[in-house]
Amino acid sequence: MLVPILKQRDYLIATIQAALTDEDLRLLRDGLVEQVGRYRSRGVIVDLTALDVMDSFAARTMRDLAHMTRFRGAEMVIVGIQPEVAFSMVQLGLTLEGVSTALDLEEGLAYLDRRGKAKRPGKSSMTAR
Amino acid sequence: MPVHREIDIVAARREGRALASLLGFSSTEATLVATAISELARNIVLYAKQGEIVLGLLNDGNRRGVVVVARDEGPGIPDIPWAVADGRSTSGGLGLGLPGVRRLMDEFHIASEVGKGTTVVVKKWKR
Amino acid sequence: MQSISRSTAQSSGDSSALLRELVAHLRQNRTGLREEWARRITEAKLLTAMTPEEIFAEATAVYDNYLEAVETGSIEALETYARSLSERIIPRGVETHEVLGIVLLLRDVLARSLFAKYPQDVTQLSRVLDVYEPAANRIANTVAVGFAHERERIIRQQQEAIRELSTPVLTVRNRLLILPMIGIIDPQRARQLTEQLLRAIRVNRAKVVVMDITGVPAMDATVANHLVQTVEASRLLGATVIVTGLSPEIAQTLVNIGVDLGKMTTVGDLQGGIEEAERLLGFKVVPVDEAAEQLKE
Numbered sequence: 001m002l003v004p005i006l007k008q009r010d011y012l013i014a015t016i017q018a019a020l021t022d023e024d025l026r027l028l029r030d031g032l033v034e035q036v037g038r039y040r041s042r043g044v045i046v047d048l049t050a051l052d053v054m055d056s057f058a059a060r061t062m063r064d065l066a067h068m069t070r071f072r073g074a075e076m077v078i079v080g081i082q083p084e085v086a087f088s089m090v091q092l093g094l095t096l097e098g099v100s101t102a103l104d105l106e107e108g109l110a111y112l113d114r115r116g117k118a119k120r121p122g123k124s125s126m127t128a129r
Numbered sequence: 130m131p132v133h134r135e136i137d138i139v140a141a142r143r144e145g146r147a148l149a150s151l152l153g154f155s156s157t158e159a160t161l162v163a164t165a166i167s168e169l170a171r172n173i174v175l176y177a178k179q180g181e182i183v184l185g186l187l188n189d190g191n192r193r194g195v196v197v198v199a200r201d202e203g204p205g206i207p208d209i210p211w212a213v214a215d216g217r218s219t220s221g222g223l224g225l226g227l228p229g230v231r232r233l234m235d236e237f238h239i240a241s242e243v244g245k246g247t248t249v250v251v252k253k254w255k256r
Numbered sequence: 257m258q259s260i261s262r263s264t265a266q267s268s269g270d271s272s273a274l275l276r277e278l279v280a281h282l283r284q285n286r287t288g289l290r291e292e293w294a295r296r297i298t299e300a301k302l303l304t305a306m307t308p309e310e311i312f313a314e315a316t317a318v319y320d321n322y323l324e325a326v327e328t329g330s331i332e333a334l335e336t337y338a339r340s341l342s343e344r345i346i347p348r349g350v351e352t353h354e355v356l357g358i359v360l361l362l363r364d365v366l367a368r369s370l371f372a373k374y375p376q377d378v379t380q381l382s383r384v385l386d387v388y389e390p391a392a393n394r395i396a397n398t399v400a401v402g403f404a405h406e407r408e409r410i411i412r413q414q415q416e417a418i419r420e421l422s423t424p425v426l427t428v429r430n431r432l433l434i435l436p437m438i439g440i441i442d443p444q445r446a447r448q449l450t451e452q453l454l455r456a457i458r459v460n461r462a463k464v465v466v467m468d469i470t471g472v473p474a475m476d477a478t479v480a481n482h483l484v485q486t487v488e489a490s491r492l493l494g495a496t497v498i499v500t501g502l503s504p505e506i507a508q509t510l511v512n513i514g515v516d517l518g519k520m521t522t523v524g525d526l527q528g529g530i531e532e533a534e535r536l537l538g539f540k541v542v543p544v545d546e547a548a549e550q551l552k553e
Contacts, residue, residue, distance in 0.1 A: 019143060022135045053142050053160065055167040056226045079494065083454035084160040086492040090485040092164060092229035095492070095519075102494035103461055157451055 003028045005035060011043040011112060012036065012074075013105070016051050025061045032065060036072045043112035044069050047105055049080030059094040066099040075115050077101065079108035132199075133179040138170040141182045148184050149195050154255055162195055162253050165233040168226040169199035169249055177203020177246065187252060194235070194254035202246035209241055274387045279327045281373060282366065290319040293358075293365045302357045305348040314341060318399070322362065326391045331398045338402030346403075346410055355403040359396040366392065425456040431463040432533050433495075436526075438471030446482035450489060457495045464536050465490055466529040470501030477513045480506070484515055496521060496536060500529035 003024060006013045012035055014028060032044055046062065048054070054062075062078060069076040077100040081089075089095070102108040130141050145166040149159035166182060173180035180201025187194035206212045213227045227249070231237040236252040282289065294315045297303055303311055317337065325334045342355075370388060374381035426434040433456055437449070453465065467486070469475075475483070487497040498521045502510070523529040 019139045021139055052146070053163045053167050055164055055171060056229070057171060081492045081494075082160075083451070083458055083489075083493065084157040086454055086489040087157055087450060088160045088164040088233065089492060090489045091161065091232045092168070092226070093232070094229075095488045101492055103458070103463075104494075107461075107463075107494055 003031075005031055007035075007039055007041070010039070010041050011045060011109070012039065012041045013045045013047065015047040015049075018050060019052065020058070022057055022061075025058055029061055029065045029068070033068045033072060036069055036074045041074050042116055044074055044076040045105065045108040045112070046076065046078050047080045047108070048078060048085070049082070049104070051080075051085060052082070054081070054085050054089050054094065056092065056094060059089065059096060063096055063099055066096075075100070075112055077108045077111050079104050130182045130184075131179075132170045132173045132182050132201075135174060138167055138174060141170045142167040145184055145195070145197065148186070149253070152186065152193055152195060152255055154195070154253075158253065158256065161233045162197070165230045165251055165253075166197055166199075168230050168233075169197065169251070172226065172247075172249075173199060173201045173203070177201030179203075180246075187254070192254045194252055196250065196252045197234075199249045199251075200246070201248075205243040205245055205247055206239075206241040207243050209239060213237070213239060271387050274384055275326070275391075278370075278384055278388055279323065281370070282323050282326065285369060286319065286323075289365060289369055290315050292369075293319065293362050296361045296365060297358050300357060300361065302354045302361070303345075303350060305350055306345070314345075317341075318358075318362070322395055325395050325398075326388075329391075331394065334395060334398055335402055338399045339406055341399075342403045342406035346407055352400075352404060352407065356400050359399050363392045363396055425453060427460055427462075428530070431461060431537055432530075433457065433460060433462045433465045434526075434530070435465060435467045436471065437467065437469050439473075441472055441475060441479050441482075443478050443482060446479050446486070450482065450486040453486060454489055454493060457490060457493050462495050464533040465495055465497045466500060466526065466533050467497055468500045468526045468529065469506065470503075470526065472501075472506065473503075475506045475509055477509060480509045480513055480515070484510075484519065487520055491519075498523055498529045498532055498536075500524065500526050 003014050003016055003020070005028075006015070012032060014032060016028075020028075028046075032046075035041065036044060044065075046065070051058075066076040066078075078096065079102045081101065100111065102111045130144065131137065132141060142163040146159050146163040149162045150156075154162065166184075170182055173182075180199065180203065183198040183200070185196045185198070187196050213231060227237075227239070230249070230251060234251040234253045236250075238250040239247070241247040290312070294308070294312045297311055297315065298308060306314070318341070321334045321337045325331050345355075367385070367388070370381065370384055374384065424436070426436070428434050433453070435449070435453055441449070453467075456462065457465065467483075469483075483499070487499070490497045500523050502522055521532070523532050
C-alpha cells in the first residue's frame with residue numbers, strides 16, 4: 001500500500017494509513033527523499049497516528065529517513081506515535097535518537113514553523129531545540 | 130502461519146494482536162505481543178528465509194496468556210548467550226532483536242543448532 | 257423416629273443409606289443445632305463485628321447450604337454462598353481465623369450431636385462418622401478457601417486502587433503535567449505509571465512533564481531503567497520530561513547503570529522543575545503572545 005505524500009506550503013506530509021510492509025516503508029523513504037529535492041521542501045512530517053506496530057526495521061527506516069532528509073536540506077519531524085506504540089518501542093530499545101517528534105500534525109507544523117523562523121537572521125531569541 | 134515474505138510479517142503480527150485482544154489483553158499488552166511477533170517474523174525472513182510462526186493460548190488455571198513459537202530451519206545461531214545478551218543499546222541495527230523481544234514478553238526460550246535451525250518460544254500472560 | 261432410621265441404616269449398611277440417615281438427622285435438628293452453633297460462636301468471641309441476629313441469620317444460611325452439600329455431594333451452591341458471605345463480611349473486618357473458627361465449631365457441634373444420637377451404638381456411630389468426616393472436611397475447606405480467595409482478591413483490588421491513587425497525573429497549566437511519585441516503585445508500578453503518563457500526555461496534549469521523585473526513597477537498576485524508558489517514550493510522543501528531586505542514592509544508581517544524561521533533563525527540586533517547564537513552554541508559546549500584545553499596543 002503506497003503512502004500518499006501531500007505537499008503543503010513548503011512542507012511534505014506523509015500520512016501512514018495502516019500496517020505497512022517493509023517494501024512500503026522503503027518506497028516511502030525513497031519517495032520523500034526524492035520529493036524534498038524536487039519541491040525544494042523545508043520540512044517533512046511523517047504522521048504515524050495510524051501505525052499500530054513499530055518494530056526495529058520501521059524505526060531504523062524512520063531514522064535513516066530523518067538523516068537523509070537533513071542531508072537534503074530539510075527538517076523532519078515524526079508525529080502521532082501512539083502511547084502503546086511508544087511504550088513497546090522503548091521496551092524494544094528503539095528510541096529514535098536524533099529524530100524530532102511532536103504530538104500530532106498541528107504540533108509538527110508548529111515545530112517546523114519555529115525551526116524555519118529560528119534559521120532566519122535577526123530572530124536570535126529562538127534557540128533551536 | 131508460514132513466514133517467508135515480508136508481507137507475512139504484517140499478517141503474523143495482525144493475527145497476534147487479534148488473538149491478544151480476544152483474550153482481553155489491554156491495548157498496550159496487545160501491542161507488545163504484536164511487536165514481538167513482528168521482530169521474530171523479521172528474523173525468520175532475514176536470516177532463515179523461511180519458517181513459521183505458531184500462535185497459541187495459554188491457561189495455567191490462574192492466568193491466561195499467549196504463546197508465540199517462531200521456528201525455522203535456517204543457519205542457526207552459533208552463540209546464543211551473545212545473541213540474547215541484554216545490552217541496553219540495540220543500537221538500531223538490523224540485529225537479531227532477541228534481547229528486545231525478551232524485554233517485550235514475560236517468558237523467553239530459545240533453542241538453536243548451527244545448520245539446523247532456530248526455535249524461539251515466547252509467552253505473555255494477561256495482567 | 258431415631259430407632260427407625262437407625263435400624264434402616266443397620267440393615268443396609270451402605271454409605272448412601274448412612275448419608276440419608278445423617279441428612280435426616282441434621283434436618284430434624286436444624287433449629288437446635290444452628291442455635292447451638294450460633295451460641296458457641298458468640299461464646300468463642302468470633303465474628304464480634306456482627307450482631308447476634310446477623311450471626312444467627314448467616315449461621316442458618318451456612319447450615320442449610322452445608323446440609324445441601326452433605327446431601328448432594330455438590331459444593332457449588334456452598335461455594336457461591338461462601339463467596340457472597342466473604343464479600344459481605346470482609347469489609348467489616350472479619351479475619352481469616354474467625355471464619356476458620358466458625359467452620360470448625362460447626363463441625364464440632366454436629367459431631368457432638370452425632371455422639372449424643374448414638375450413645376450406645378459405637379459401631380453405627382463410627383460408620384456415620386466415616387461418612388460425615390470427609391464431607392465435613394470438604395465443606396470446611398470450601399468455606400475457608402473461598403474466604404481466603406476473596407480476601408486475596410480484595411487485597412489485590414485495593415493495591416491496584418492505591419497504586420492508581422498514589423500517583424496522580426496533575427494538569428497544572430495548559431500543556432504541563434506534573435507527576436509526583438511517592439513511595440516504593442516496583443517494576444509493575446513503574447510500568448503502570450508509564451502507561452498512565454503516556455495516555456495523559458496524549459489526552460492533555462502535554463508538551464512538558466515534570467516528574468518529581470522526591471518522595472521515592474530508593475530505586476534499583478531495573479526501576480531506574482523503567483524511569484529512563486518513561487522519559488524516552490514521552491519524547492516519542494513529543495513531550496519533554498523534566499525529572500526533579502533525585503536523591504543522592506538514586507543519582508548513584510543512575511550513574512551505575514550508565515544512564516546517558518543527554519537524554520534526561522534534571523532539575524534539583526520541583527519548584528525549579530516547574531520554572532524550567534514554564535521556560536520551555538514559554539519559549540515556544542510566549543513569543544506569539546508577546547507579538548499579539550505588541551499588536552494591541
